[in-house]
Amino acid sequence: MSLIRRLPPVLRALLAQALAFTILVALARLGLRFTPLIWVLLQAVLAVFLSRWMDLGPRWVFMQAALPFLVRALWNAPIPGWVYLALFLGLALVFGGGLFTRVPLYHASQDAWEKLAGLLPAQPGLHFVDLGCGFGGPVAHLAKARPDGTFLGIEASPLTWLVAWLRCLPHANAHIRLGSLWRANLADVDVAYAFLSPVPMPGLWAKARREMKPGSRFISHSFEVPFETPHRVVPVAGRDGAKLLVFDL
Numbered sequence: 285m286s287l288i289r290r291l292p293p294v295l296r297a298l299l300a301q302a303l304a305f306t307i308l309v310a311l312a313r314l315g316l317r318f319t320p321l322i323w324v325l326l327q328a329v330l331a332v333f334l335s336r337w338m339d340l341g342p343r344w345v346f347m348q349a350a351l352p353f354l355v356r357a358l359w360n361a362p363i364p365g366w367v368y369l370a371l372f373l374g375l376a377l378v379f380g381g382g383l384f385t386r387v388p389l390y391h392a393s394q395d396a397w398e399k400l401a402g403l404l405p406a407q408p409g410l411h412f413v414d415l416g417c418g419f420g421g422p423v424a425h426l427a428k429a430r431p432d433g434t435f436l437g438i439e440a441s442p443l444t445w446l447v448a449w450l451r452c453l454p455h456a457n458a459h460i461r462l463g464s465l466w467r468a469n470l471a472d473v474d475v476a477y478a479f480l481s482p483v484p485m486p487g488l489w490a491k492a493r494r495e496m497k498p499g500s501r502f503i504s505h506s507f508e509v510p511f512e513t514p515h516r517v518v519p520v521a522g523r524d525g526a527k528l529l530v531f532d533l
């Protein structure tokens with residue numbers, strides 16, 4: 285069971301729906317007959333029950349309950365199959381990285397970009413990395429503000445990476461790499477910045493401590509590093525409580 289609970293929520297949600305469906309198929313094989321609406325209701329109830337058992341949060345449970353009704357409503361709709369495939373591929377290309385790493389796509393505000401610029405050391409030739417750069421807003425802004433530095437963004441979702449890459453094309457000192465932030469080597473980095481979620485913070489902090497050189501800086505947008513007190517906290521515009529947490533290594 286603990287193995288299932290360690291799966292990303294999206295996989296647990298799919299597993300819950302698949303198990304619920306398997307139970308319904310078994311019931312039908314045993315000769316039970318219901319109206320279509322009752323089957324859909326049963327699927328929803330079983331999926332909710334299994335989702336709770338798999339430790340999925342309230343938002344997931346709500347979606348799990350709604351999904352069978354949505355599928356039923358669209359079942360006979362004259363929508364060609366390729367539309368679903370295109371939707372799925374589009375969503376996977378933009379949000380795929382986040383689904384499996386449990387980091388959604390949202391953006392730092394312009395105010396955060398400006399305050400981030402103020403937290404860069406003055407030394408020329410500095411190396412900055414945005415770990416999970418989204419559409420590349422911070423990298424493009426900083427590369428323009430500091431032509432003397434080198435700015436790298438790393439992004440796992442292909443379509444998101446493409447947007448960031450196009451956005452940073454005009455800046456010769458900005459580079460956007462497609463891949464996992466966990467494979468980046470932070471040894472030469474002067475400032476590493478991340479706006480992710482609470483989930484990767486312990487691992488990311490351990491990576492920063494292991495790889496970053498003394499005198500470098502790690503900045504987390506809004507998400508705390510468990511049991512670590514930042515050296516500075518800079519409030520920024522954005523969601524409630526948005527802030528830059530600055531750790532000097």
Ligand SMILES: C[S@@+](CC[C@H](N)C(=O)[O-])C[C@H]1O[C@@H](n2cnc3c(N)ncnc32)[C@H](O)[C@@H]1O
Pocket residue numbers: 379381382385387388389390391392393414415416417418419420421422438439440441444463464465466478479480505
């Ligand atoms: C909240 S957005 C932050 C965007 C940008 N850094 C900013 O401050 O506006 C987080 C991004 O990290 C990406 N991401 C999540 N896990 C990742 C991983 N392991 N490697 C690379 N990118 C990742 C997501 O796809 C998403 O685009």
